[in-house]
Amino acid sequence: MTSTIETISALERQLTMNVAVAQVEREVGERLKKLSRTVRMPGFRPGKVPMKLVAAQYEPQVRGEVLGDAVQKAFSDEVESHKLRVAGYPKIEAGEAGASDVMAFKATFEVYPEFEPADLAGVRVERPVLAVTDAEVDRTIESIRKQRATFAEAARGAQAGDRVKIDFVGTVDGVEFPGGKASDFDVTLGEGRMLPDFEAGMAGVAAGETRSFDVSFPAEYQSSELAGKTARFTITAHKVEEPVLPPIDEALARDLGVADGDVAKMRSEIRDNVEREVTQRLAGMAKQRVMQVLVDGTEVTLPKALIEAEIDRLIEAMKADLHSRGMKDLDKLPFERDMFRERAERRVKLGLIVSEYIKRHNLAARPEQVRKLVEESARTFEQPFEMIRWVYSQPDRLAEFEGMAVETNVVNWVLEHAAVEDVAVAFDELMSTGRAS
Amino acid sequence: MSTANEQKLMQVLLAPIISEKSTLVGEKHNQYVFRVLDRATKPEIKAAVELMFSKKDSQIEVTGVSVVNVHGKHKRFGRQMGRRVNWKKAYVTLKAGQDINFQATE
Numbered sequence: 370m371t372s373t374i375e376t377i378s379a380l381e382r383q384l385t386m387n388v389a390v391a392q393v394e395r396e397v398g399e400r401l402k403k404l405s406r407t408v409r410m411p412g413f414r415p416g417k418v419p420m421k422l423v424a425a426q427y428e429p430q431v432r433g434e435v436l437g438d439a440v441q442k443a444f445s446d447e448v449e450s451h452k453l454r455v456a457g458y459p460k461i462e463a464g465e466a467g468a469s470d471v472m473a474f475k476a477t478f479e480v481y482p483e484f485e486p487a488d489l490a491g492v493r494v495e496r497p498v499l500a501v502t503d504a505e506v507d508r509t510i511e512s513i514r515k516q517r518a519t520f521a522e523a524a525r526g527a528q529a530g531d532r533v534k535i536d537f538v539g540t541v542d543g544v545e546f547p548g549g550k551a552s553d554f555d556v557t558l559g560e561g562r563m564l565p566d567f568e569a570g571m572a573g574v575a576a577g578e579t580r581s582f583d584v585s586f587p588a589e590y591q592s593s594e595l596a597g598k599t600a601r602f603t604i605t606a607h608k609v610e611e612p613v614l615p616p617i618d619e620a621l622a623r624d625l626g627v628a629d630g631d632v633a634k635m636r637s638e639i640r641d642n643v644e645r646e647v648t649q650r651l652a653g654m655a656k657q658r659v660m661q662v663l664v665d666g667t668e669v670t671l672p673k674a675l676i677e678a679e680i681d682r683l684i685e686a687m688k689a690d691l692h693s694r695g696m697k698d699l700d701k702l703p704f705e706r707d708m709f710r711e712r713a714e715r716r717v718k719l720g721l722i723v724s725e726y727i728k729r730h731n732l733a734a735r736p737e738q739v740r741k742l743v744e745e746s747a748r749t750f751e752q753p754f755e756m757i758r759w760v761y762s763q764p765d766r767l768a769e770f771e772g773m774a775v776e777t778n779v780v781n782w783v784l785e786h787a788a789v790e791d792v793a794v795a796f797d798e799l800m801s802t803g804r805a806s
Numbered sequence: 807m808s809t810a811n812e813q814k815l816m817q818v819l820l821a822p823i824i825s826e827k828s829t830l831v832g833e834k835h836n837q838y839v840f841r842v843l844d845r846a847t848k849p850e851i852k853a854a855v856e857l858m859f860s861k862k863d864s865q866i867e868v869t870g871v872s873v874v875n876v877h878g879k880h881k882r883f884g885r886q887m888g889r890r891v892n893w894k895k896a897y898v899t900l901k902a903g904q905d906i907n908f909q910a911t912e
Contacts, residue, residue: 414826
């Protein structure tokens with residue numbers, strides 16, 4: 370069997386393979402003979418069907434199988450002997466044979482790119498740091514109290530944070546508009562849930578007071594009839610209530626799950642929680658920065674097959690997500706492949722870079738490391754051992770944890786080898802960023 | 807268009823019978839086995855086979871026809887007795903060297 374490999378573009382290769390006809394014919398004959406011993410046909414005892422009839426019925430199928438196997442084998446032999454790393458699946462088509470006793474096949478495929486991962490010597494990575502101090506703990510307690518605030522009537526003008534019960538009527542050019550009227554409506558000032566003009570108009574309103582003011586709707590308001598218009602609102606305040614924060618005492622501690630109501634204990638528990646959360650988020654942020662550095666610093670041509678496969682995966686994931694939220698008729702939804710292209714490219718690139726690092730610097734996940742991760746995540750379950758066994762019983766479940774371990778390894782390696790600059794982040798900023806994935 | 811007579815002949819052959827026995831006689835005596843109309847006669851069967859399986863370049867010649875009247879089996883259906891219909895089987899001998907390819911004919 371002879372074959373040639375052509376390089377079409379940076380990553381595309383075309384492999385021309387020849388398969389000897391005689392060999393295929395022999396194989397087909399052998400398989401048919403084997404088949405004729407088991408084939409059932411009405412009018413014949415099993416195994417007594419004449420060869421001619423068996424061939425007539427099964428030959429095309431058997432021939433296809435034999436050819437497919439032969440081509441597959443030829444292809445994988447070639448790939449092996451040339452040490453190619455094929456990305457995605459090859460596209461195989463019949464080619465023109467040079468001689469009558471061979472059949473030619475052309476396989477077009479892509480190989481994984483060879484590339485130099487980002488040189489880390491001159492790269493600066495910003496590592497976010499934040500030490501949890503009493504101030505952060507206080508801030509957290511404060512926000513817990515705010516969530517548990519109760520409202521008490523106040524005999525004064527409304528100010529930010531107050532809850533005001535009002536009736537309101539809104540008119541545009543003297544005409545009421547739909548949704549522009551409500552009674553006994555609770556407005557909490559300073560939360561930005563109402564239009565700014567509305568909140569400004571309400572500032573200082575006292576119980577029993579009636580006021581009129583203009584509210585201009587922003588141009589991009591969701592209701593097109595109102596967008597950009599100015600409406601006149603007349604409101605009547607019934608009640609002004611001010612928030613009362615629960616005191617830091619035993620009751621609050623009990624409420625937060627400290628059984629004996631020890632305030633100091635509550636404080637230390639909150640501190641632990643905050644510290645855990647901060648560590649996790651810092652790690653997530655550091656990971657994101659490191660990955661960004663890797664993506665930015667590496668130049669690599671991406672195999673199209675991998676990107677397409679990744680797009681498929683993203684669309685599948687999106688569909689599954691929508692499905693779990695109760696969307697129906699998913700197949701009818703138009704999914705623009707290009708919508709996912711950029712993300713897919715980034716993910717493929719990252720995947721390639723990370724696996725390159727793993728290969729070069731021996732960063733593969735160690736079993737004990739994976740074990741630790743699994744145990745950690747199992748701790749939140751009621752029966753940790755069941756959970757651990759469940760994870761270990763399926764390779765793909767374990768793979769998820771291995772992926773996590775590998776990512777941590779890569780991030781740590783980069784942080785060790787690049788110039789790391791510690792940058793302090795503000796507590797609020799850190800907490801407001803979504804948990805990094 | 808075919809004549810009225812040809813139309814009639816086209817109704818004669820009902821189905822080829824392909825079984826171990828039929829392939830055996832086929833190989834031994836160049837015979838082909840058909841299920842035919844009950845009332846078909848030997849000359850009709852001969853004409854029908856020659857009409858249906860001749861191609862432009864090769865005229866089929868039938869050298870002999872033997873027929874068997876197959877009696878329908880008695881079958882019991884619960885308490886009732888039933889009877890399958892009788893039918894006629896024809897062994898058609900072709901001139902040596904000629905053959906019929908059932909898979910190729912429509």
